[in-house]
Amino acid sequence: MIELIIENAMNDLLRNIPSVTELLDSPAIKDLLISTPNGLVVEATRTSLDELRSDILAHNVDNINQAELIQIITSKVNLAYSTSLQSCINATGIILHTGLGRAPLAVEAVQAMAVIGQTYSSVEIDLDTGKRSQRVAAVEQKLTRLFGGEAAAVVNNNAGATMLTLAALSSGKETVVSRGELVEIGGSFRMPDVMKMSQAVLCEVGTTNKTRAADYEDAIGENTAILMKVHSSNYQITGFSQAAPIDDLIEVASRHEHVCVVDDIGSGALYDYAEFGIKDEPRPAQSLKAGVDVVLFSGDKLFGGPQCGIILGTKSAISKISKHPMMRALRLDKTILAALNATLDLYLSPDPTKRVPVLQLVSEPIERLQTRAVDLAHKLNQHPYVMAEAAEDVTYLGGGSVPNQKIKTWVVSIQHENLSHDRLSEALRTGVNPVLGRIKQDMFRLDLRSVFTCQDKQIATAFEALNNS
Template identity: 40%
Template sequence: MDQVDPRRLIPRTNDLLALPAVREARTRLSEAVVRDLVRYAQDQARRGELAPADVEAAVLAAVAGRTATSLRPVLNATGIIVHTNLGRAPLSAAAVEALVAASGYVDVELNLADGRRSRRGAGARAALLAACPAAEDALVVNNGAAALVLATTALAAGREVILSRGELVEIGAGFRLPDLIESTGASLHEVGTTNRTHLRDYADALGPDTGCVLKIHPSNFWVDGFTSAVGLDELSSLTSAQGVPLVADLGSGLLAPDPHLPREPDVATALAHGADVVIASGDKLLGGPQAGLLLGRKEIIERLSRHPLARAVRADKLALAALEATVAGEAPPVVQSLHADPGELRRRTDRLAGALGVPVVPHDGRVGGGGAPGFPLPGWALRLPEGIAGHLRTGEPAVLPRVHDGACLLDLRCVPAADDGRILEAVRQALAALASAGAGRAG
């Protein structure tokens, strides 16, 4: 008798689509997504990776675990507050509520009282000006790089941007700010040296072709030793006398000084020292959504907002709503993590360590996102076997630890206290999976 080709036993597409659980999935997922899940299971069977009798179960498991987004929530146990790979700042409850409310129709550019068009993002602008009275005006765009592009384009396209060689910064993923600036049509006029730049260097460079002077705060590093840099107060005396705009790119997003971060610059101080425009990010130390903030002199901000590029880089309604709620609402998670009570962190860590029977070790957290480079945030961590890290990352919930010096470390600084129970269960599941994998190799 001829042997039946196993591929003929693979369930038909229409039969799989007719399964009750699959029909339910088609009400919350697109038809294309559901069919791809079905097709993937069938293809596995055709390649011999899955028995034809197991295709139906594979499809049911796939549709049950699939949501409309591929992004997974992660518990951040690294101790790094502004974690770029995890989307930087987690939003506050107020910001999440505002974001959800703004997902429908909202008066983002409408005055409901008279029915006329209004200024876009007026609420976020008002919140920023209330939080930073040193600024005369504010403009919100879609990220920090866009804010720098807009400023240099509007002020210096076809002209020169004067910048210290010690501030030719490269940040994450090989992203170089000098390349970004030159892409606007402006040319860089570098002054000084890597470690020392003086006021006379800027003075010698100023001329009829100068569009603006740019001061960039270094991210992810600092220069120590035989160094010299020009402060904004000195620089502003020079630029104001020449009628040249002074732009300060701070990056990290502090609106006011924070005693926990004594070396980190802030918008209010930069404006007080004479900057005409200050650029900052919304999703770093401010603790809000991705956004580029431009605060400063009214005349300059209006000039930037009227430039055609402002339309191309404007923030959407969701970012504007979340930003306003971040600034006007309760302290966001970033601020809470930065100012976490050391005693409470130790008590939480000890409780979990006792339940798991693992040691507690000292561990320094970090601000992250280019903020306060090298500045430690003393704390503690659970010390676990290094091999557990992969199981934690792929478990439910997903937990991101720090792998260091042959160990897997869990720092609770950025984990809400309400999630300690989830961390405990995740570690127990990961330890069991690690033990099972070890037993399987031994067998």
């Protein structure tokens, strides 16, 4: 008897399921159809009805709420337009945070991308002659003027630059690398794997902790093409260790006409950042001046431009790299090329530290950070349940650069009466304007070294929204 009652109730619910047409005629869905393709709304409606029918058959539903059903349909439609890519406030203190996109672009770079991206552009046409040109021509002269070198090439990132260079200069031939420099970077990207993909033959020399110039010399044979120096950007070997400097590799290669030197620097610093607490970061200009054949580095690290791999060196080497078939697969699109060009223009201006965002963050005086931290802590303390305190701290550059060098900073340490530090971090991270901080010593901290001054107010607004919710 009970089973019959349950079955009759279930059948009544099934009969009362609204039709697709009925739901599409509801005012809320009609409003949705004004700005949304009909097919997407119909699909969301049918899916929602199928789910409702399944729930009824599984005895998980005892009534049909049409308003709730319309809300479910609306959520499904909105989900189709959602994305995991959002603008965030980086309060972790890590300026070159790979997970947060590394270097933020200058306003001028973003404007240049919009101008070039929304219309046709002379990406591969010489407007003076009307003939086809190379897209690198847009930035080559500026790159060589800033960094040195006889010629330049640009590709989608530094990993691509490394693979292309090896393929063009060492395919089927040996590339000599120290065992202490066979690095792995993010995403399990390993130098030996790059060698294999480029068809270069890896020749390991030295030991993990010690490699001398003589090790490179002893490894050179008729099939040797490259002596390669790889910057160990995200780790450091200390103690009983030795690495052959780039000058020694150049000297060794000078005794062998068929061997060239490639310096894979990684971060691409144009200046000496010692005054900002960043020491001993290799610079492309130094390597080129010393006499390397090719130097490689990222555009979106210390240089502060868009994601790209920049290749500079001798005309002979760059010509081989540029003509390799892989270049077409790795070349920059017009918008990234425009952003790179605009960033180069900023470096050619009188004071790039005031205009390139990464340089702004790195060079922010510690006294200024202290003032901002005290002010922000005071504002946050106006909210109930929040206890905020400004404190001096240290942070790191990130992006695989100088991993052991500390940079002075000021933070706002926060405790919330009702939320653990993990829950507070989650609440701010998933808010309308995501704020990402760091947890240290059981305290949630906002590090202002990686926060632009204009974002301080946005952080206060995020806490206000958190309080209201």
